[in-house]
Amino acid sequence: MIKVQEQDFNQQIEYERLRSKTSIGAIVTFTGLVRDINQGQSVSDLSLEHYPGMTEKCLVEIVEQAKKRWDIxxxxIIHRxxxxxxxxQIVYVGIASQHRGDAFxxxxxxxxxxxxxAPFWKxxxxxxxxxxxxxxREDDQLALNKWA
Amino acid sequence: MIKVLFFAKLSEQLGLRELQVAASAAENTDQLLDYLKQYDPKWEQVLSAQPCLKAVNQNMVNHNVPLNSGDEVAFFPPVTGG
Structure with missing residues (x-):
């Protein structure tokens, strides 16, 4: 399931939805939050813009790529x-698999x-x-290297 | 016509989110960017000053792509979601 939305999400509901499928042995979830500090400066709030249409397509494609590599x-994916x-909460990713290695x-x-x-901008x-x-951030680009 | 979209800092600096460009003005994405830069000295400055990513018909591309009437081309800064 992929959602791009303004409203908040409830982790328990999302987790139960993943857990309701059969043969699940592991669920790994990630949540990204709005931090109060960035590069040493105090942040008071955040606005997020995206490219409607392309965003959803891009997230579908990322999940498809992941499914080719691991048992999912x-x-x-929910992105606000x-x-x-x-x-x-900004983003939620939940993966349910038979085994934890694939889910992690x-x-x-x-x-x-x-x-x-994915075309989001903060x-x-x-x-x-x-x-x-x-x-x-350059670190984010470098993080891709481990999947090459 | 080619539909051109700008996002985030780029659209803010240009003061515009969307415009239509005659398909005859640009055969490919490189020509389209050159055409937009020539529109106004400010546009030249904004579009040259920063790394600019592009998507054609909502797919990110990192090379020069041929364009046809009806295509949607978006220019934007590196993404920062998550």
Whole structure:
């Protein structure tokens, strides 16, 4: 399941949905949150823009790629857009597999590709009221190397 | 016509999210970018100043791609979701 939405999500509901499938032996989930500090500067809130249409296509493609590499029985990606406050949930990735190895690896793979391929952009409002588009991080690009 | 979209910092700096360009103005994505840069000195500056990714018909491409009428081309900064 893939969702791009403004509203928050409930981890318990998402987890139970993954758990309801048969033959599941492992569920690995990741949640990304709005941090109150970025590159040493205090952040007061965040807005997230995306490219409607391409975003959903891109996330479907990332899951398809992951399914070619690992045994995935069920998966969920939820990414929020719009205005978000500190500590709010931004992204949820849940992978259900027969075994934990596949679930761990697939969850990390999905996040690494989402961070570098999916058309989302963050804009931070700093404590002093100034706004700033977040720059892409080289570390995120390097993280892809382990899947080459 | 070719539908051109801008996102994030790029659309903010250009003051525009979307425009239509005559298909005759650009045979490929490189020509389209050159055409847009010539539109205005400010556009030249904005579109040259930063790494600019592109997608054709909602697929990211990193090389020059031929264009046809009806195509959707998007230009945007490196992505920062997650």
């Amino acid at each position: 029985i069920e998966s969920t 857009v719009g205005q978000l406050a500190i500590s709010e 690896a697939a969850c990390e793979f999905v996040m690494d590709y989402l961070k570098t391929q 804009k931070e409002t700093m404590a002093d009221g100034q706004t700033k588009w977040v720059d892409a």
